[in-house]
Amino acid sequence: MPSEYAEVQVRPGGEDDLASLTDLYNHYVRETAITFDTSPFTPEERRPWLLSHPVDGPYRLMVATDGGPRRILGYATSSPFRPKPAYATSVETTVYVAPDAGRRGIGTLLYKALFEALSDEGLHRAYAGIAQPNDASTRLHERFGFRHVGTYREVGRKFDRWWDVAWYEKEL
Template structure:
């Protein structure tokens, strides 16, 4: 799928992740582990662990997509099970990350829309997005694709010596 950016169009290709993408996906994610509270992981993951994660998601019949821009992997989005119990099987939790230097270029919206289209195609009913707060950009992206806020958990994470709230957004497909 080809998509464009906002005011300065960016040629992008959105496709399913492959094993060969694991190192680039891991590098993007590890930046967020090291530098931000966007993820609550505190130890870098690396290529091998990321390859296992991608394979696990895809083995469940769920999408893991990447976006390429100018020949480089610029971000990824995927959905994993919300909870393990069988009654939750039609609900997933979505995740999206863009590489540093690729945020604000109009890549997130088409990537998230492609993820939601793939989730519709595989019979998903509800999508949950968890956002470490504050995070105005992530909130705006989720709401732009139709998510609505459903709750806030106060001080449930601790990273970089501070307490972090998590907000939850939901989209019914």
């Protein structure tokens, strides 16, 4: 990893991170089809999302920082896969990396910390939906043992075009 990232720290996210996390996510809302949200959020609108990721899991939020108090390089989450009780042992995972921090191993550090945190949660499977094309995300997920299980064709519409979502799963 380049020396500028030698001080990267990964830790659970918290209330003090809300504004920075919202800014990072809003970049992807405005500029990409990686998320299917179409309108940017205020920090207050994102607060319920933040609060749905308590430190004691199984729905976690891990953030990577450059060692400074607020410079968020990226985050990874586990969230409920579906709301019905029989899905409780499955989670959906995701990673977002700051646009200027890509291709430096931040996603790998985040997923490593996330899966370590989830290892004692009694979970059975993790799922990830990847809007296509997204080779970097596909490579990251495959590196962590996810395998492709199917693709929803033209399931999302953003920026006046249709987007496919490839679904991946990983045994926990």
